[in-house]
Amino acid sequence: MIPPLPGSALDARPCLATRQTPGPMPGGSADPPKVESDGCRLGALRKGQRAVVTGLDETAVATPLPPGELERRMIEMGLIEGARVEILHEGFPGADPLAVRIDDHTLALRRAEAHAVLVTLA
Amino acid sequence: MSDTVLSTPVFPAAPPRLALVGNPNCGKTALFNALTGARQKVANYPGVTVERKMGEFLSPAGIRVQIVDLPGTYSLRARSPDEEVTRDVVLGRFQHEAPPDAMVCVADATNLRLHLRLVLELKKLGRPIILALNMMDVAEARGCRVDAAALSAALGVPVVPTVAIRRNGVAGLLDQIDRSMTVMTASTARSHSSPCGWSEPSARELRAYHQEVESILAAALRDAGRPSLATQRIDAALLHPAIGLPFLFLVLFLMFQAVFAWAAVPMDMIDKGLGWVQAAAGAALPDGLLKSLLTDGIIAGVGSVVIFLPQILVLFFFILILESTGYMARAAFLLDRLMGGVGLHGRAFIPLLSSFACAVPGIMASRTIENRADRLATIMIAPLMTCSARLPVYTLIIAAFVPERTVAGGLIGLQGLVMFTLYAAGILSALAVAFVLKRTIFKGARDPLLMELPAYRLPSPRDILLGLLERARIFLARAGTVIFAIMILLWFLGSFPAAPDGATGPAIDYSFAGMLGHALAPLLAPIGFTWQIAIALVPGMAAREVAVAALGTVYALSETGDALSGSLAGVLAADWSLPTALSLLAWFVFAPQCVSTLSVVKRETNSWFWMLVMIAYMTALAYGAAFVTFRVSSALLGG
Ligand SMILES: Nc1nc2c(ncn2[C@@H]2O[C@H](COP(=O)(O)OP(=O)(O)O)[C@@H](O)[C@H]2O)c(=O)[nH]1
Numbered sequence: 078m079i080p081p082l083p084g085s086a087l088d089a090r091p092c093l094a095t096r097q098t099p100g101p102m103p104g105g106s107a108d109p110p111k112v113e114s115d116g117c118r119l120g121a122l123r124k125g126q127r128a129v130v131t132g133l134d135e136t137a138v139a140t141p142l143p144p145g146e147l148e149r150r151m152i153e154m155g156l157i158e159g160a161r162v163e164i165l166h167e168g169f170p171g172a173d174p175l176a177v178r179i180d181d182h183t184l185a186l187r188r189a190e191a192h193a194v195l196v197t198l199a
Numbered sequence: 200m201s202d203t204v205l206s207t208p209v210f211p212a213a214p215p216r217l218a219l220v221g222n223p224n225c226g227k228t229a230l231f232n233a234l235t236g237a238r239q240k241v242a243n244y245p246g247v248t249v250e251r252k253m254g255e256f257l258s259p260a261g262i263r264v265q266i267v268d269l270p271g272t273y274s275l276r277a278r279s280p281d282e283e284v285t286r287d288v289v290l291g292r293f294q295h296e297a298p299p300d301a302m303v304c305v306a307d308a309t310n311l312r313l314h315l316r317l318v319l320e321l322k323k324l325g326r327p328i329i330l331a332l333n334m335m336d337v338a339e340a341r342g343c344r345v346d347a348a349a350l351s352a353a354l355g356v357p358v359v360p361t362v363a364i365r366r367n368g369v370a371g372l373l374d375q376i377d378r379s380m381t382v383m384t385a386s387t388a389r390s391h392s393s394p395c396g397w398s399e400p401s402a403r404e405l406r407a408y409h410q411e412v413e414s415i416l417a418a419a420l421r422d423a424g425r426p427s428l429a430t431q432r433i434d435a436a437l438l439h440p441a442i443g444l445p446f447l448f449l450v451l452f453l454m455f456q457a458v459f460a461w462a463a464v465p466m467d468m469i470d471k472g473l474g475w476v477q478a479a480a481g482a483a484l485p486d487g488l489l490k491s492l493l494t495d496g497i498i499a500g501v502g503s504v505v506i507f508l509p510q511i512l513v514l515f516f517f518i519l520i521l522e523s524t525g526y527m528a529r530a531a532f533l534l535d536r537l538m539g540g541v542g543l544h545g546r547a548f549i550p551l552l553s554s555f556a557c558a559v560p561g562i563m564a565s566r567t568i569e570n571r572a573d574r575l576a577t578i579m580i581a582p583l584m585t586c587s588a589r590l591p592v593y594t595l596i597i598a599a600f601v602p603e604r605t606v607a608g609g610l611i612g613l614q615g616l617v618m619f620t621l622y623a624a625g626i627l628s629a630l631a632v633a634f635v636l637k638r639t640i641f642k643g644a645r646d647p648l649l650m651e652l653p654a655y656r657l658p659s660p661r662d663i664l665l666g667l668l669e670r671a672r673i674f675l676a677r678a679g680t681v682i683f684a685i686m687i688l689l690w691f692l693g694s695f696p697a698a699p700d701g702a703t704g705p706a707i708d709y710s711f712a713g714m715l716g717h718a719l720a721p722l723l724a725p726i727g728f729t730w731q732i733a734i735a736l737v738p739g740m741a742a743r744e745v746a747v748a749a750l751g752t753v754y755a756l757s758e759t760g761d762a763l764s765g766s767l768a769g770v771l772a773a774d775w776s777l778p779t780a781l782s783l784l785a786w787f788v789f790a791p792q793c794v795s796t797l798s799v800v801k802r803e804t805n806s807w808f809w810m811l812v813m814i815a816y817m818t819a820l821a822y823g824a825a826f827v828t829f830r831v832s833s834a835l836l837g838g
């Protein structure tokens with residue numbers, strides 16, 4: 078059982094539905110694929126859940142960075158369409174920040190910013 | 200790469216220069232140490248005040264090569280001042296320095312994606328690149344197999360497997376450096392040939408890089424291997440919501456215990472050695488100005504700083520271990536939420552921890568913080584952490600005024616409790632100041648965390664040792680230059696003009712320092728400071744610990760070191776009231792009495808303004824805290 082997230086911002090409904098959104102084909106076009114949001118975001122996942130990144134939507138979160146910067150930083154850290162992610166650990170208190178395995182490495186990020194990452198459960 | 204050019208290369212006067220570039224934690228520093236051994240030094244870039252770590256080695260073919268170790272980065276779009284150094288060096292943006300002739304990119308073989316993306320970006324610079332595929336031992340153990348030849352073909356740069364921490368682990372890299380150097384001299388225009396095609400990539404271009412990496416990996420990665428099981432198991436415990444923070448605090452507690460326990464003996468030896476040198480110099484020289492300058496000014500002054508070397512080294516020993524094992528990133532992860540309560544970034548933990556040794560390296564470590572407001576807030580509160588220079592003052596006053604007895608049923612020593620209170624006062628007030636700063640002048644949300652948690656690694660003793668050596672060198676160089684000069688100035692202020700014939704008070708009373716002290720005395724009277732304290736605070740502006748030696752001078756004591764503290768404690772206990780002593784302790788928690796710290800703040804913020812802000816707010820806090828302490832304790836003690 079995954080408990081609901083305590084008092085989190087944005088749409089923090091736990092992701093229960095699994096709707097398959099295909100990731101980009103390797104070697105395909107460099108355009109960001111069409112964001113096909115089923116409302117599920119990395120920031121709403123709980124420890125142990127796995128997902129595939131389907132898109133980045135930094136407009137959904139408040140950030141002090143200039144527009145486009147959060148997205149670029151996330152891509153540089155491996156959060157890119159098609160990346161397989163798994164929540165390895167949650168911080169304390171408030172289950173924040175998150176330690177997320179992305180393919181072969183582990184990234185720490187806050188839930189607030191993780192809401193910019195669209196995912197489908199794997 | 201052609202291997203056919205075998206003629207011994209003839210280089211122009213300057214040796215070829217290489218730069219080590221790569222993501223954090225891929226083993227750049229370990230490779231740097233493996234290549235250069237102890238032939239390395241930290242210096243500043245000409246014209247700018249950024250540190251650079253340079254080393255030299257002889258290649259197998261006998262070429263003298265210079266190499267620079269750069270801060271780790273994921274991208275040339277630098278985000279923190281640290282990463283800006285890397286960007287500016289590889290782009291050749293430093294005015295008085297040509298860009299490196301070639302780059303050695305370092306990649307962690309077990310985790311190639313992010314590393315290869317950076318390599319693709321670096322290739323755009325049009326300068327020769329060698330890719331060192333590091334951590335091959337770990338890769339092998341985890342069943343991760345990379346085809347170096349296929350990778351080299353796909354990337355278009357030479358690729359050499361390395362194990363930075365193993366003897367002979369860099370032999371292949373050395374051979375490749377020779378081959379590349381030979382090719383570089385053979386092609387007449389020594390590097391700098393192809394134009395730099397790098398510009399800041401957009402999100403779209405970054406995605407394209409990633410897709411290119413995927414196709415390269417498809418060609419060269421035979422088996423991705425298993426993720427580190429040890430790391431998963433350790434993290435399951437150390438990042439556990441219930442265990443993580445208590446464990447971190449236990450580590451910090453043990454660290455501070457060790458700082459005091461392990462450093463005691465070497466500090467004592469330094470103290471005795473200094474006393475001996477002072478006595479020897481005193482006996483060898485005739486009485487006079489030269490003797491006074493040498494023994495009271497230089498030896499005593501520089502000695503009062505050098506004596507902290509053991510404590511600083513013990514603390515940095517722990518910091519280096521925490522960093523190279525990978526636990527430091529976990530500490531930032533664990534503390535991010537709590538520190539966020541006062542608006543600080545999790546990354547601020549490392550600078551603040553270093554500041555317990557000395558605020559100077561602490562403030563320099565804040566370069567890893569990306570956001571300027573976050574970084575300034577961290578710099579501003581770093582000097583509130585109890586650095587080792589405050590300890591002699593604390594120890595002296597506590598020994599003089601706090602009785603050696605136990606409280607709470609014999610469990611806790613009262614003296615230790617007071618010391619702990621002073622540490623806690625520093626930390627709590629730092630948090631309070633950060634809270635206020637982040638709600639006023641440094642308003643705004645924190646930068647995102649986005650920090651890699653590297654796999655745990657066993658640190659190599661060689662790297663730890665060389666890291667400590669670097670710290671010791673930097674510290675002693677400072678003691679030998681800045682502090683040396685200040686000590687001579689202070690000696691001058693304290694010795695001239697000389698006391699008139701038939702003077703009754705101590706000589707310092709008639710000097711410039713004495714005049715300053717007397718002028719300050721009325722200002723300091725409301726907080727309970729005597730004129731002797733006022734005089735001692737003048738040289739104490741340079742470095743806090745000097746105040747102890749200065750008090751000794753004011754009270755006309757001739758001993759030094761332990762003997763001085765011993766008899767000085769007696770004199771002070773008789774001369775000061777308890778409220779005065781407590782007030783002075785409160786003063787030292789806050790007062791900005793350290794020229795080195797202020798100068799590094801000026802340097803790191805690149806502005807006089809923030810340095811002046813620091814002086815103003817810390818002095819105001821110190822005065823306020825001392826005032827309240829003095830008044831309240833006077834009222835309570837009826838004195
Ligand atoms: N097993 C193994 N460990 C390594 C190797 N290279 C570096 N390390 C370790 O990895 C950690 C990080 O290395 P460091 O040189 O500080 O990385 P940097 O951040 O790139 O400078 C240290 O604990 C090193 O001892 C290697 O080839 N094999």
Ligand SMILES: [Mg+2]
Pocket residue numbers: 227228229271
């Ligand atoms: Mg390093």
